[in-house]
Amino acid sequence: MTVALPVRRGGGERAVAPWASLGRWLRLREIQLVLAMAVVVAVSTALHPDFLTPGNISFMLADSAVTAILATGQTLVVLAKGIDLSVAPILGIAAVEVGFPAQSHNLNLAVAFVLVMGIGTVLGVGNGLLVSLARIPPIIATLSVYGGVQFLLANGQEVVNIPNVYDTLGNADVVSGVPWVLVIAGGIAVLVALFLRQTNLGRSIYAVGNNAAAAHRAGIAVRRVLFTTYVLSGLLAGIAGLIYLCHTGSADSTTGTDTNVELTSIAATLIGGTTLTGGRGGVIGSVLGAVFLSVALTAMVFARIPAIWEPAGVGGLILLAMVTDRHSGTLSTRARRHAGEAAR
Amino acid sequence: MSAVAPRLSPSTASRAAERADTRRSDRTWVVALVVLLAAELLYFSTTVSGFFGHGSGLLALTEQYLDVGAIALGEAVVILAGEIDLSAGTMSSLSGIFMAVLWQQQHVEIWLAVVLALALSALIGAFNGLVITIFKVDSLLVTLATQFILGAVATALSGSSPPYGFPSSFVAVAGTGTVGPIPNQLLVFAALSILVVLVVGRTRIGRALVLIGYNRDAARWSGIRIERTVVGAFVFSALMAGISGILVSGLYNAARDDIGNSLLLPAIIVVVLGGVDIFGGRGRISGVIVATFVLGFLTQGRLVAGDSSLSATMVTGIVLIVFLVLKLRLDQRAGLDIRALARRRLARMPGPQRDPGA
Numbered sequence: 001m002t003v004a005l006p007v008r009r010g011g012g013e014r015a016v017a018p019w020a021s022l023g024r025w026l027r028l029r030e031i032q033l034v035l036a037m038a039v040v041v042a043v044s045t046a047l048h049p050d051f052l053t054p055g056n057i058s059f060m061l062a063d064s065a066v067t068a069i070l071a072t073g074q075t076l077v078v079l080a081k082g083i084d085l086s087v088a089p090i091l092g093i094a095a096v097e098v099g100f101p102a103q104s105h106n107l108n109l110a111v112a113f114v115l116v117m118g119i120g121t122v123l124g125v126g127n128g129l130l131v132s133l134a135r136i137p138p139i140i141a142t143l144s145v146y147g148g149v150q151f152l153l154a155n156g157q158e159v160v161n162i163p164n165v166y167d168t169l170g171n172a173d174v175v176s177g178v179p180w181v182l183v184i185a186g187g188i189a190v191l192v193a194l195f196l197r198q199t200n201l202g203r204s205i206y207a208v209g210n211n212a213a214a215a216h217r218a219g220i221a222v223r224r225v226l227f228t229t230y231v232l233s234g235l236l237a238g239i240a241g242l243i244y245l246c247h248t249g250s251a252d253s254t255t256g257t258d259t260n261v262e263l264t265s266i267a268a269t270l271i272g273g274t275t276l277t278g279g280r281g282g283v284i285g286s287v288l289g290a291v292f293l294s295v296a297l298t299a300m301v302f303a304r305i306p307a308i309w310e311p312a313g314v315g316g317l318i319l320l321a322m323v324t325d326r327h328s329g330t331l332s333t334r335a336r337r338h339a340g341e342a343a344r
Numbered sequence: 345m346s347a348v349a350p351r352l353s354p355s356t357a358s359r360a361a362e363r364a365d366t367r368r369s370d371r372t373w374v375v376a377l378v379v380l381l382a383a384e385l386l387y388f389s390t391t392v393s394g395f396f397g398h399g400s401g402l403l404a405l406t407e408q409y410l411d412v413g414a415i416a417l418g419e420a421v422v423i424l425a426g427e428i429d430l431s432a433g434t435m436s437s438l439s440g441i442f443m444a445v446l447w448q449q450q451h452v453e454i455w456l457a458v459v460l461a462l463a464l465s466a467l468i469g470a471f472n473g474l475v476i477t478i479f480k481v482d483s484l485l486v487t488l489a490t491q492f493i494l495g496a497v498a499t500a501l502s503g504s505s506p507p508y509g510f511p512s513s514f515v516a517v518a519g520t521g522t523v524g525p526i527p528n529q530l531l532v533f534a535a536l537s538i539l540v541v542l543v544v545g546r547t548r549i550g551r552a553l554v555l556i557g558y559n560r561d562a563a564r565w566s567g568i569r570i571e572r573t574v575v576g577a578f579v580f581s582a583l584m585a586g587i588s589g590i591l592v593s594g595l596y597n598a599a600r601d602d603i604g605n606s607l608l609l610p611a612i613i614v615v616v617l618g619g620v621d622i623f624g625g626r627g628r629i630s631g632v633i634v635a636t637f638v639l640g641f642l643t644q645g646r647l648v649a650g651d652s653s654l655s656a657t658m659v660t661g662i663v664l665i666v667f668l669v670l671k672l673r674l675d676q677r678a679g680l681d682i683r684a685l686a687r688r689r690l691a692r693m694p695g696p697q698r699d700p701g702a
Contacts, residue, residue: 137622148658315492
C-alpha cells in the first residue's frame, strides 16, 4: 500500500529531540484517553474510596462492552466516510430474535451466537446494498426501516427471563474485576484492529475514506469496500445484541432505539479519535472511548450528579473531544498526518 | 476536499447546462410529489373511513404533523448549506419546556415566555453555528453533542411533573384554534413556508446559502461571507425548532421533555423526500413543503387505519428509499446533453461518497 512509505520518513525526522517525541506521544488520542481516565479514576477514588473496588471496576467495564462492540463496527463504517444509524435496531432485532427462543426453549448459547451473527450479517447486507449499489446516502439508507422490523418481530412481547448460561456470560467475571463481556469486546476489537492494519481490505477502507476517487483510480473496488464495512458493522451489532441480552436480561420492541445506542456508539467512535471525514482513526481508540464514557458517567453518579444529566455528560465529552481534535492523531494515522503536514 | 472531486473543471458553459438540467429535474420532482400526494389522498379517502371527514377531517389531521414541517423548513435551510442540525428535535422539547416553566414557576406572562423561549432557541442556534465555524468541525458532531446536552437540560427543567394547562388564550391561538375550517397551525406553517420560499429563492442570502452548499470554495472566492451565513442558517433552524416546540405544547396543552425526540428523523426524511440533496447545494423549498404533506398524510392515514406508529415509520422509510432510487434514475436521464451525461456517469463511478460537511 502507498500509505506505508511516508510513515517511516515522517517518523524518522521528528524523533530527534526527546521532548518532541514525548509531545508526539501526548498527541495520540489513545494516550490522551488513558491519561484522562487515570485522572477521572484518581479524583473519584480520592473522594469516594468505593470507586476503585473490583466490583465497581467490573461494573464499569461490563457496562461499556456493548457500546465498545457497536463502536468497533461503527468505526469501520466511519473510516470509509459513512455512518450507520441502524446499529440500534439491529442490536434490538438480534436481542429479541435470540431472546424469545432462549426464554422458551433454552436455546444453546453457541447456536445463539451463530444466529445473531447471521441476523446481523443479513441486515448489514441490506444496508450495504442500499449504500453501495443503490447509492442512497448512508445517513438516509440506515435511518428508518429496521426499527419497524424490530417492532413487528417483537409483536408487543418482552423477554424478561434468560437461561443461567446467558446471565453468567453477561455478568460474571473471568478474574475479579475483568468481566467476560469485556474479554469478548476486547477480542473482537483486537481482531478488527489486525484486520484494519494487516489486510489489503482493511487498508482499502482507510484509502476509500481518505479519497474515494483516488482509491478508485488506484484500482480499489470502492463499492465493494463500502459494502463490506456495512456488513461487518451489522455483524458486530448482532453480536452486541446478544451481549446486551446477556448483560441486561431483557429485550423488547424498542430495545436499542429507546436508549439511542447508535448515537452512543458514534460518540464513543468520535471520542476515540476517528473522524467523520473518513480515513483517520482506529478501533482501539473507539473501545477506549467506550470505556472512558462508562468510567466518566459512573464518576458522575459517584459525584451525586442526578442521572438525568448523563446525556449532557456524553454531549460535553463529544464537544471536548472535538475541540482537542486538531492537536491529536491516533496510533494508526499519526505518522501519516505528520507526513501530510510536512508536505503542505 | 473530495467534495470538489466529482465536479472537476467542467467548462463554464457545459456547467451552466448541467445546472439547467438539474433545475429541470428538480421541478419534475416537485410535480411528481404533488401527483403522489393527490394519489395518496384519493387512496386513503376511499379506503379509510374517517380520513377525509368532509374535508374538515383532512384539515384537522394536518395539526398532527405540522410540528415536523416547521422543523423540516429549518433543517432544509441548514442542509442546503451543506450542514446538518441533529439538535433540532431536543431544541423543540427544550423550547416548549422553557416556555412552560417560565410561565408556571416564574409567573411570566405566557406570550412573553414564548418570546423568551424563541430567544433562547436563537441563542443555542448561534452557539451551534459559532462552534462549527470557529473550530471548523463537522456540524453532525457539534449538533450531536448539543442534542445530548439540550435533552438533559429539558429533562432537568421539566422536573418530575411537567407543566400543563396553559391559559385558554394561548391554546386557542397556538394550539387547537381554527380560522373557519382552517387550523391556526396550518396558517402558521403557511406563513413560515412563504417566508422560507421567498428568502431562499429570491434573496441574496438564499443564493449564497445554496452556493455554499454547492461549492464552498467557489462561494468563498465569490466573496460570500460563509461563516456569517452558516451561523445564520443554524440560528434559523433552531428558531424553527423553537416554534415547533411551542406549537406542540399548544396542541397538547402540555409541555413534555421528550416530545421533540421523535420529530427530528421525520423532519430529515421530509427534507430528503422533498428533493434536497443531503450533502447540500441543491433542492427546492417547495419540494420540502409538498413532502411535508405527503409524509404527514401517509403517516396519519396509516395511523387512522389502525397501524402502530413504528410500522408506519417503516412504511415511510421504504417509500423514501424507493423514491430516492427513482430520483437518482431521473437525475441520470435529465441531461439531454450526451457529453454532460457521460461526464456525470464518469464522475459517479468512484462511488456515492461525498464530503458530508466541512
